[in-house]
Amino acid sequence: MNIKTLSQCTLEQGLHAWNKGFEGYFVEIDMSEEMFLTRLVGEGLSSKLSIVAFANDEPVGIVMNGFRQIDGKKTSWNGGTGVSPNYRGKGVSRALMEETIAIYEREQVEIATLEAIKENEVAIALYKKFGYVITNNLLFLRGDFEAKVDKQRSFQANTIRPEQLAHLPVYQEDVPWQCSWQSNKQGEAKVFYNDDQEAIGYLLYRTVWNQEGAIDTIILYQLELLENGKVEDIPYFLSTITDEKVKITAVNFLASNPATDFFIKNGLEVTTEQVQMKKYWS
Template structure:
């Protein structure tokens, strides 16, 4: 078996390996060239440090890797490990993991991260074998949310760029990779304040518009309540975008986040469950 970097492969080879690698997976992840390239750029994935396994001239497995500074530590993210169906259980995933860990060592990574579908016990066991531990339960939610306001409140929001979030003293930088401001530079961000001008929460989100120029849905990447905020403030947050019932979805929200429980109690349902896993590198 030969392992090459994505930068040494053609786009056709890489895309074929990715799509074959997720055939029959818990969640179908089939991409065309445009979507794949946008993902590489948008999520900071490195073609030079992502790898493809070949059996002779046939690409049979892939790992995409990204690298960032998070909370002052060099952090890696396994943005997807896929193995062609006919090669699963034949040692390809182990070979890719060993090469991936070696890359992390060479790149002086301090914390390695990834997410796995909760039901994918085989993958979770593999990652645990290589030193990863489960740190968080993550939820994808979706459903209709009605931002009806029970009582008025002196809450005002400030629109900021996603790039400004890490400069806020209360911003929590350690979030799942795809929820970070770096992965959502084309998104929108707001900080909310009470009548005393104390910060009570913030959101990172994307508004999707339909052909008629109306809001089709809202995708939430972060919704955090601060010490001076509470879950009753959430309708005010959403009403700053629209005061009509709206389809809403969350990406990798922590199950432990009070906002997650509130949204589940008010119209959203669990669509996918993942675990976040981390490995402290030596």
């Protein structure tokens, strides 16, 4: 078996490794060339530090890696580990992880992160062998929601660019990679204040519009209630986007987030459960 960086591969080889690697997976992630390149750029993944395993000149496994400074620490993200069905259980995953950890150490990573489907016990066990520990439970939620609010409620909503979130003193930077502002520069953000000009919460989201020009879906990447915010404020937050019934998709929400419990109680269903895992270097 030979391991190359993604930058040493053709686009066709990288895409083949990805699509075969996630074939028959808990959640299949089959991508076109455009989707693959969009993911690479949009989520800050490195072609020079992502790797592809070859067997007899066939790409049979892949690990996508990204690197950022988060809370002042160099942090890596495993943006997908996949192995072709015919090569699973033959040591390819272990070889890919060994090379990945070696890359992280050469790059002086302080915290390595990843997410794994909760039911994927084999993968979780492998990551634990390489020093990862489970730090959070994450949920994908989906369902219809209508923001029914008292229009007399007084609060202020400021619409900002996603990248401006990083400059807010209240912004919580340590979130699942795909939910960060860096991964959602084409999205939208709002910050909410009470009458005393105290920040009570913020949103990072993207809207999907239907053919009639109305909002069909709100994809939520972050919904944070701050110290002065209350669960009862959530419908008011969403009403600043639309007060019509829409589909809500919540991506990688912490199970401990009060917003997660609110949405489940108000009709959204859990579609996928993941664990967030981290490996620390002292």
